[in-house]
Amino acid sequence: MLGGIFLTAAGDPDSLGKRLWLTQSAVQIIKEHIFFGVGFGNYLITQSRFSIPYPYFFLQPVHNIFLLAIAELGVPFFLIMAYLIRSGLKTLRTPEVRNILLIIILFTGMFDHYWLTLQQNMLLIPVVFGLLQHEKV
Numbered sequence: 001m002l003g004g005i006f007l008t009a010a011g012d013p014d015s016l017g018k019r020l021w022l023t024q025s026a027v028q029i030i031k032e033h034i035f036f037g038v039g040f041g042n043y044l045i046t047q048s049r050f051s052i053p054y055p056y057f058f059l060q061p062v063h064n065i066f067l068l069a070i071a072e073l074g075v076p077f078f079l080i081m082a083y084l085i086r087s088g089l090k091t092l093r094t095p096e097v098r099n100i101l102l103i104i105i106l107f108t109g110m111f112d113h114y115w116l117t118l119q120q121n122m123l124l125i126p127v128v129f130g131l132l133q134h135e136k137v
C-alpha cells in the first residue's frame with residue numbers, strides 16, 4: 001500500500017531546473033565574493049538580489065554544502081576550514097567507521113544543504129564524531 005502512495009506521488013516538475021538555477025546563482029555569488037564570501041547566514045540575502053525565473057516566490061540555499069560554504073566563507077577561509085576538519089578527522093580512533101560516515105556526509109552534501117542549514121544535522125555531527133572518539137565504537 002505504501003509503495004502505491006510513493007509511486008503515484010507527483011514530484012516537482014521544476015526540481016532539476018531550480019537546482020540548476022541555485023547552482024548558477026551560487027557560482028555567481030562565489031565569483032563576486034571569492035576572497036571573503038558573503039558571511040555566515042548571508043547567503044539567502046545575497047541570493048535574493050538575483051531575479052527568480054519562476055512565477056512564484058522561491059528562495060532556497062544552493063543544494064550543495066560545498067558551494068554554500070565557499071559562498072559564505074570565501075575560498076581562502078573554506079580551504080582553512082577544510083584543512084582543520086581534515087586534521088581533526090585524522091585523530092578519530094576508528095578509521096573505517098570515520099571513512100564511511102565521511103563518505104555519507106560528503107555524498108549527501110553534494111545534493112542538499114541540510115548539513116549546514118538544519119539545526120538537527122548541525123547538532124548531530126559533533127555527537128557522532130564524539131562517539132567515534134570513544135574506544136568501544
